[in-house]
Amino acid sequence: MTRRAWWLVVLNFVLPGSAQVLAGNRRLGRFGLGVTLTLIALAAVVGVVYSLWPAVVLTVFTNSIGLWAAALLLAFYGVVWLILTLDTLRLVRLVRATPKARPIIAGFATVLMVGVVGTAGYGAYVATTASGFLSSVFVAGPTEPPSDGRYNILLLGGDAGPDREGLRPDSISVVSIDADTGQATMIGLPRNLEDVPFPDESPLASVYPEGYGSIDGCEVSACMLNSIYTEVELKSPEMYPDAVDQGSEPGIEGMRDAAEGVTGLSIQYYVLIDMQGFSELIDALGGVDINVDHRVPVHTDDTFTEVAFWFEPGMQHMDGYHALWYARSRHDTSDYDRMVRQRQVQEAIVQQASPANVLTKFQAIATAGSQVVKTDIPQGMLGYFVHLASKTKTLPIQSVELVPDNDVDPEDPDYDVIRSLIESALTPPATEEPAP
Known part of the structure; x- marks a missing residue:
């Protein structure tokens, strides 16, 4: 028995x-x-x-x-x-x-x-x-085909705060992904770019035919790239009457047109991340590992002047609070340094978001993500993008930073040079045919 x-x-x-x-x-x-x-x-x-x-x-x-x-x-x-x-x-x-x-x-x-x-x-x-x-x-809507074999997604880091009217994108990037190989290229757009051009079909092109604020100024205090969101959202939302119904916002659509004008790429989707809640998402993932290459301060408050302590060079494991400060720090640094650090944090999140890690912490990640992320990527595209992301994780992420070191002057940018830089980065090198 x-x-x-x-x-x-x-x-x-x-x-x-x-x-x-x-x-x-x-x-x-x-x-x-x-x-x-x-x-x-x-x-x-x-x-x-x-x-x-x-x-x-x-x-x-x-x-x-x-x-x-x-x-x-x-x-x-x-x-x-x-x-x-x-x-x-x-x-x-x-x-x-x-x-x-x-x-x-x-x-x-x-x-x-x-x-x-x-x-x-x-x-x-x-x-x-x-x-x-x-x-x-994610919205329920039609899917978009790749443009020239690539999916181009606008990434906005929104920085809303009690001391500012509305939201201004603090971080602006375009990630261009090869639709077959998954190779991703991050294009960093300085938020202080001036004379931003718009595509001919954009409603902003008729208002600023020579570039944003280049003739008679603009409707907000500073006529820079990240001000376009504020102006359209608060001053001229009627320019994009269908934005909300399509899972977007007028300000986001203005930024999409601006990014297309700068890069020369057709941008199918956007992702907006609320930086105020960004730390919750990183905490839900269990933190991120960042290789700090030079000293970076953490501030005592939002004035970005008084330093509480410094991140020392070397590999650092950061929780959400410290990762956010590492990406946003302005003390004794420049916007271009911040762009590099923001890219580090983005890449670290991609590496940290493994299937096993997401499953074991799913409730916290889902709760944080629903509060932090806004996008117009339709559910029907998620399976394709998840599969594509599995390829992306196996490849090094390339980057193009539109900064002075790459001959880009944000105060007097040559947009032909900018588009040439981007085209060179996205065009694979030609392979020589073997001799017979």
Whole structure:
């Protein structure tokens, strides 16, 4: 009877339902076997499809409907396995096993039950939480094709504060991703660029035909790149009447047009990150590792003048508060230094956001992300971008900084030179044909 008990417990774990078919209610056993074999078949199909067309599987599991279906399936199987395990414990007849084996068998079966049911329950919880997160952050809208084989995404670090009217982008970048290889190039745009041009079809082009503020000034105090958001959002939102309905804002659309004018690239999507809540996202990830190459101060307040302490050179593990100050520090530094540090933090977050790390801290990450991130990337593109990101993580991220060291003068920029720099960075070097 002791051997029989062990066999039934093991069979219930390896092939749920088989214990009932052999020694109990065969109807229940056949039902359990059917559910188990169906789950195994589904897992096999998903594995085969993922090996051939990974973007298809990722699209299903980055969609609210697909996530809810997965959650219901996991919850259902967890309940079925719980019932089968409790019934198996009844069938083993512990009272007829040897006294020493009884607590071991019962404990082993209980551990297996808690492990399997708990895993299924946590999986269902993650799926429902992810569905809510995706619905709150990503829009339901049409997908955009790549432009010249690339996806170009505008990244804005919004810096709202009690001492300023509205929000101004404190960090402005364009990430250009090869749609096939996943190779990413980060283009850093100085926030103090002047005479910013706009595409011909932009409503801002008719107001500023020679560039932003180049003739008669602008509607805000400083006619620089990051002021375009403030001006459009607060002064001229009617320029972009459909922005909100499309998951954006007038100010963001103004910045998109400006970034297209500067870079010469067609920008399909944007991502706005609220810098005030940025630290929460980094804390949720467990911090980031940054290689500090020179001393950087942390300030005592938002005046950026009084220094509390310094980051010393070397590898540093930073929580959200310190990573945010490292990226924003202005004391004894320049905007161009800040651009480099901001890029370091962005790349560190990409490295830290591994699948295992995200799963183990999913609730905190989802909560922080829904408060920090705003984007017009549609849910229908998430599977494709997740697959593309898996390629990006294996490649070094290239960068193009539009700074004086690269012959860019923000106060008198030559936009032909800027576009030439970007084109050179995005065009792969020609390979010579081998001699016959």
